[in-house]
Amino acid sequence: MTLPFFPIFFVDLVGSACMVFFAIACVRLSYALHIRDRENVLYLYLLMVCHALAVFAISRGIGHIAKQLLLLGGYRHIWESLRPYSGSLNTISFCVVGAVTLFFERIWKVHQQILRDRQALKEAHEKLLLMNKHLEDLVSERTAELGRSEQKFRRIFEASRDMIAVVAADGTLLDINPAGCEMLGIDGNNVMVEAAAKKLDFGKFFEQPRDWERLRENLQRSFYVTDEEVALVRQDGREISALISASSQCDLQEKREVFHLVVKDITQRKIMQQQLLQADKLASLGQLAAGVAHEINNPLGIILGYTQLLIREEPEGTERYEDLKTIEKHTRTCKTIVEDLLSFARSAHSRKEPASIHDLVQEVLSVVRHNLELKRIQVETYFDPRVPVLVLDKDKMRQVLMNLIMNAQQAIGKEGRIEIRTAFVENGPSVHIVVSDTGMGIDPKHLPRIFDPFFTTKSTGEGTGLGLSVSYGIVKDHGGEIQVASEPGKGSVFTVVLPAPAETQEFMGHEN
Amino acid sequence: MLCFEVFRGFVRDLYSFPSFKGFSETMVSIAICLLAVVLFPRELWATQIHADPEGLYSHQMGHGFFILSMGVLAYWLRGRRLIRYKGWRYLQYSALLFTLWNLDAILVHHLENQDDIFMKFSEGTLHAYLRPYPGREWLAWIFFLGKMDHLLCVPAIVFLYLALREMRRSPHRFSPQDDTGL
Numbered sequence: 021m022t023l024p025f026f027p028i029f030f031v032d033l034v035g036s037a038c039m040v041f042f043a044i045a046c047v048r049l050s051y052a053l054h055i056r057d058r059e060n061v062l063y064l065y066l067l068m069v070c071h072a073l074a075v076f077a078i079s080r081g082i083g084h085i086a087k088q089l090l091l092l093g094g095y096r097h098i099w100e101s102l103r104p105y106s107g108s109l110n111t112i113s114f115c116v117v118g119a120v121t122l123f124f125e126r127i128w129k130v131h132q133q134i135l136r137d138r139q140a141l142k143e144a145h146e147k148l149l150l151m152n153k154h155l156e157d158l159v160s161e162r163t164a165e166l167g168r169s170e171q172k173f174r175r176i177f178e179a180s181r182d183m184i185a186v187v188a189a190d191g192t193l194l195d196i197n198p199a200g201c202e203m204l205g206i207d208g209n210n211v212m213v214e215a216a217a218k219k220l221d222f223g224k225f226f227e228q229p230r231d232w233e234r235l236r237e238n239l240q241r242s243f244y245v246t247d248e249e250v251a252l253v254r255q256d257g258r259e260i261s262a263l264i265s266a267s268s269q270c271d272l273q274e275k276r277e278v279f280h281l282v283v284k285d286i287t288q289r290k291i292m293q294q295q296l297l298q299a300d301k302l303a304s305l306g307q308l309a310a311g312v313a314h315e316i317n318n319p320l321g322i323i324l325g326y327t328q329l330l331i332r333e334e335p336e337g338t339e340r341y342e343d344l345k346t347i348e349k350h351t352r353t354c355k356t357i358v359e360d361l362l363s364f365a366r367s368a369h370s371r372k373e374p375a376s377i378h379d380l381v382q383e384v385l386s387v388v389r390h391n392l393e394l395k396r397i398q399v400e401t402y403f404d405p406r407v408p409v410l411v412l413d414k415d416k417m418r419q420v421l422m423n424l425i426m427n428a429q430q431a432i433g434k435e436g437r438i439e440i441r442t443a444f445v446e447n448g449p450s451v452h453i454v455v456s457d458t459g460m461g462i463d464p465k466h467l468p469r470i471f472d473p474f475f476t477t478k479s480t481g482e483g484t485g486l487g488l489s490v491s492y493g494i495v496k497d498h499g500g501e502i503q504v505a506s507e508p509g510k511g512s513v514f515t516v517v518l519p520a521p522a523e524t525q526e527f528m529g530h531e532n
Numbered sequence: 533m534l535c536f537e538v539f540r541g542f543v544r545d546l547y548s549f550p551s552f553k554g555f556s557e558t559m560v561s562i563a564i565c566l567l568a569v570v571l572f573p574r575e576l577w578a579t580q581i582h583a584d585p586e587g588l589y590s591h592q593m594g595h596g597f598f599i600l601s602m603g604v605l606a607y608w609l610r611g612r613r614l615i616r617y618k619g620w621r622y623l624q625y626s627a628l629l630f631t632l633w634n635l636d637a638i639l640v641h642h643l644e645n646q647d648d649i650f651m652k653f654s655e656g657t658l659h660a661y662l663r664p665y666p667g668r669e670w671l672a673w674i675f676f677l678g679k680m681d682h683l684l685c686v687p688a689i690v691f692l693y694l695a696l697r698e699m700r701r702s703p704h705r706f707s708p709q710d711d712t713g714l
Contacts, residue, residue: 021669023650023676025660035682042689049696056703066696077689091656107587111594114634118594118601121627125608136708 033088036081043077046070061134065120065127072120076113083110183262183283188276189236191223203262203285205254222281227251227259239268239279249286260287298468302492305473309361317358324351360486361473363416363493370413370497377410377417377453377518378403381440384421392429398437406444407451408520416494423487424455424514430478431459431512449520450500456513462506470504491516588645592638599634602627619698622691629688633681640678643671650675 050070053063083106090099177184183200187193201207204225223232231250238245244267252262266281327348334341385399392399428438441454462470469475471492476485488502495502499519506512606627614620643649650664650672664672 021672022653022661022663023672025652025655025662026658028676028679029658029660031680031682035680035686038686039682039689042686042693046689046693046696049693049700053696053700053703056700062706063699066699070692070696073689073692092658094656096656104587107591111587111591114598115594118598121601121605124605128608128612131706132708135706139708 029088032084036084039077040081043070043074043081047074059134061127061131065124068120068123069117072113072117076110076117079106079109079113083107180282182285183281185222185281185283187222187279187281189240189268189279191221191232191236193220193222194278200283203254203260203283204252205256205258225252225254227253235264235266236279239266240277243268252283260285261290262286294468298471302471302489305489306493309473313358313361316354317362320351320355320358324348324355327351357484357486360484360490363419363490370416372411372413372498374409374411375414375417377407377412377442377451380414380417381421381442381453384418384425385440388422388425388429392425392438395429395433396435397429397432400437400439402439402441404441404443407442408444410451410518410520412498412518413494416497420491420494420516421453421455423491424516427487427514428455428457428459428512431457431461433459444520449522451518451520453516453518454513455516456511458511461508461510461512462504463508464506467504467506471502588641592641595634595638595641599631599638602631602634606631617704619695619702619704622695622698626688626691626695629684629691633684633688636678636681636684640675640681643675643678646671 047067047070050063050067054060054067057063083102086102087099087106090096090102177197180197180199183203184197185193185200186195196204196206206220223229223236226232228251235245235248235250238248244265246265248264248266250262250264252260254260263284263286264281265284266279268277268279270276271278327344331341331344331348334344381401381403385401389399425438425440432438436458438458439454439456441452441456443452443454444450445452463477466475466477471488472485473489474485475489478485492502495516495518500517503515503517504512505515606624609615609620609624609627615624648665649668650662652660652662654660662672662676
């Protein structure tokens, strides 16, 4: 039995050629895979395996082809010399293939680790993005909330009618709202610049420095004070009454103690209270005076009547006649005082009719003008043409005007000026009759008592002290009021405020 | 040690000449040693002689190593369940066929080096043939068939080609969850 070598020869040649061809094709494919995804270590691994396999396949294939061709060509000796190299190269190359192939497990683990890291990184990135987005939302939401809060509190701060101020413990004004600026009479536009430059001291606005010291001590001790009544002095020197509520807080950022103050201006309220007290007092006095006057008026009338009867029967010139005349005179004086008291108590009968207040002023002035000229007192009148006709008791109103002008004259003494001004105030509506003088003014301590019956600063015999009381009673009887402002040494201003009927305003409006 | 010190001293002396400037001391030492080996050869007993059979044995071991690596690759591909994907399945087939080819190559190399199986005639011609010794026909047949080893290795590399082509056509991106372990 013989076995031909030709099939082996044929398979060897064709197979070697196929091996070379497919090895190169595998290298190309693996390279294409690697190019597609350079970061994929599995493709890199396949590229390495294919390269090693290609070296093996080419060396082996070419070796086998060369062997067959050299043997067929009769070049055995050449093949014999090449054979060890071809065989060795074959051995080395498939050992390399084997060695590279064994790296699969490690490469696979590296690949998986990369995938895990990549996934973890991606998840972390997504989480970070989400957190970042959420953070942005959170920040924008908080910012908006802060903005709303800031706006709300800024509005309260700006629109408050009471002073809101932030003051350092040493008294330096740190912030103040517009109402505060207005209350203290400081320039609201530049207050903070001014405060920063001059270190505006809030304590200086206290009339009594010890009030500020006490407030500060209380704040430092108790951390808050409530409704502390103090007197403040505006920058223009005017005094105001204020109610302070404050709390103390430690500013951690600035590392200092600051006071937050809310100050309420109660000047008007206090004036109102005083006026109410005055009104109450005068009402009580009026009741008392009315009672006394009523009781005295009748006996006085009887005394006066009988005195006059006795005078009629008594011949003139006798001592008895003179005595009776003295009795009559003093009885009349008493009667006048009683009538004045009744006017003050608004118990006297009044007869009201439409009258022009300007005419009344002129009538009174025509009576007193001569006397005023003698004392070189100038009288100036400013009449508001809008002042309507008022319904009033002309006699009594003349008495009021007379009292005010005479008081002014007495306050001036000699050489001065009396100004009588009328004004129609639509807000009300009301008519203001202002009598101002350049006299000596009224001592502040006397101001609360000037409308009291029988109160007078004049020496005995010069006045009964009923003038202003009677005027007050008459004006009150007309539904009005008397205001007084006086500054010692500069003069006084008496303002009679009489209500104007609403229909008058309408009438005037139509007339205009 | 003494010889080494004397040699170092000699090198330093040489190094002092201007013409040796620019060369490191180590480079000069190596050059001297190479010159000594070339110029003064002597019989050396330090290295072992590798005679004829060693080449065959190392080649056979190489095949064995190739079998091992391909077997391990196939095992891992199955263990990682990568054979679910067509491309990686082809790679497994390729590894198995390479394994078979290596087994075949080992067998053929072994038989080829046996003197008592067949005799070769007209070697180096297209009419070459072999005649088995009596009683050794089946071994001669095994050798004859095994010698056509390309019938195994060519399909193996074709499967590798198909595997790569499949991976290129429908690439699969693995996820970390694909690592199921062995």
